[in-house]
Amino acid sequence: MKAHLLYVEDDQSLAFVTRDNLELEGYEVTHCPDGNSALEAIQKQQFDLCILDVMLPGVDGFTIATELRKRDRQTPIIFLTAKSLKEDKITGLKLGGDDYIVKPFSIEELILKVDIFLRRRIVTGPSNGSLYAFGNFEFDYGNLQLKTKDGDELTLTQREADLLKMFLDHPNQVLKRSHILEKLWGEDDYFLGR
Structure with a gap:
């Protein structure tokens, strides 16, 4: 069963390349180009991991993380953003982020971190929790x-x-x-x- 990732990024070129690389690694990726569509997605679907930009049209990545944590404390969140100030990193981690990667970034590093978080996460399957x-x-x-x-x-x-x-x-x-x-x-x- 493929892991299902939510990827929220407003830069379409970067989103295309990143999504393509994640899909080549075998992940199913739902891409949202703005914060509002991301909030709709987390209300309708369950994701195994979320990759969030912070600066987005509409709702920002920190707000998305806050909303996600209200309903799900377990799904790993990786912030992937150009906001590089120490205060931004601390805010992201305090809001429930598991990692904070600053752009420009290495796609190999992102893929390795996604893999590590998914391996560490205990996933209960659909068949009566067994x-x-x-x-x-x-x-x-x-x-x-x-x-x-x-x-x-x-x-x-x-x-x-x-x-x-x-x-x-x-x-x-x-x-x-x-x-x-x-x-x-x-x-x-x-x-x-x-």
């Missing part, structure tokens, strides 16, 4: 399958799958040993003691 992607792995909880991007597959036991799913459902959180044992093994005193 499909996850993280790092270089894909995990199909329903079928107990762990796959690498290289195509290697490993069949997990039900307990291993339950444990991995528990960690993926609580990203960047420390889980107490007692909580894990209780959820996976129930009230069995054997596992609760040391």
